[in-house]
Amino acid sequence: MKIQTLIEILFLLLSREKVSAKYIADKFGISLRTVYRYIDELSIPVPIYNVRGRNGGYMIADSFKISASFLTEEEKKYLLGTLKEVDNEVGSDVLKRIICKIETLTKLNQTETPINLGNLIIDGSAWGSTDEYKQILTLIQTCIEKRTALKIKYFNRNGDRLERVIEPHTLLLKQGLWYCYAYCTVRNEFRLFKIGRIESAKATNKQFNRREIGNVEEAFAEWYQKISSVDLDIEIDESVRHDVEEWLGVGKVYETSAGKIKASCKVPLSKDVTAKILSFGNKVKVISPTELKKEVIANAKKIIKNYE
Numbered sequence: 001m002k003i004q005t006l007i008e009i010l011f012l013l014l015s016r017e018k019v020s021a022k023y024i025a026d027k028f029g030i031s032l033r034t035v036y037r038y039i040d041e042l043s044i045p046v047p048i049y050n051v052r053g054r055n056g057g058y059m060i061a062d063s064f065k066i067s068a069s070f071l072t073e074e075e076k077k078y079l080l081g082t083l084k085e086v087d088n089e090v091g092s093d094v095l096k097r098i099i100c101k102i103e104t105l106t107k108l109n110q111t112e113t114p115i116n117l118g119n120l121i122i123d124g125s126a127w128g129s130t131d132e133y134k135q136i137l138t139l140i141q142t143c144i145e146k147r148t149a150l151k152i153k154y155f156n157r158n159g160d161r162l163e164r165v166i167e168p169h170t171l172l173l174k175q176g177l178w179y180c181y182a183y184c185t186v187r188n189e190f191r192l193f194k195i196g197r198i199e200s201a202k203a204t205n206k207q208f209n210r211r212e213i214g215n216v217e218e219a220f221a222e223w224y225q226k227i228s229s230v231d232l233d234i235e236i237d238e239s240v241r242h243d244v245e246e247w248l249g250v251g252k253v254y255e256t257s258a259g260k261i262k263a264s265c266k267v268p269l270s271k272d273v274t275a276k277i278l279s280f281g282n283k284v285k286v287i288s289p290t291e292l293k294k295e296v297i298a299n300a301k302k303i304i305k306n307y308e
Contacts (some may be wrong), residue, residue: 006042009039009042009226017206018057049061093145136195140201143203148204148205148206148208149166150182152195154193161199165204166183167183168181169190169210169211180198183208227270228268228269230292232288233263234277234287240280240283240284274299
């Protein structure tokens, strides 16, 4: 446990220009006294120095370098494969430079079998819209690198078509779906934009300065928690069990003492959930909540009416 924490602190210091003792203590759930002791131990092989003052913190000397042998050949292969697949999605010049640099640290190109990327495929696009999706994703990545504001047209969760000028800061891949974490010039705050909901995107002539974005993962979690959620309880036919398990997770599906198959979990109360339930036809029955049951029934009646 201690060794793992020491390694994680080292990488934290390598990834940031300056890190305070309090930040390290809060991040790893240790006391300040332990932080001081760990830093002392790390300072033996690594040139770490302390900048005092209000905005002080621990820093690693610029002269410090990690040996190319730090990564095993297997790890390099996996890392290169992952980066190349992500680059296929976003088309990033920065990623291409990183890939080139990592390839110079290994003898893969000269003496070993080429990397087989068939084991890793990343495709966050919706069915039937791969080209348009990737074009938007690539444009966003380009604007992130060049710090260029974007004008987008997108649909929110309520189905409203909106226009916004955003300053894209980073891309987030979560559960197979791409999101753009950007500063919205209308709301004057950072927001998450689901790439699949963006109808069109166009680069503007406006340049922007990067802002402090903090922890994007925490922002995503906070954003998700703000969505109205309900406790879903459904009854499932055996024929669609695996499909429901892929949707909600294997751990959410169970068998009752009466031999029925059910699933229970918290889901966002949205049109997406209603549409998903309707896609199972009569193989999934909503037990609760009542408002979702009524929504499914109302939509089912509308579908029947279309065929009368």
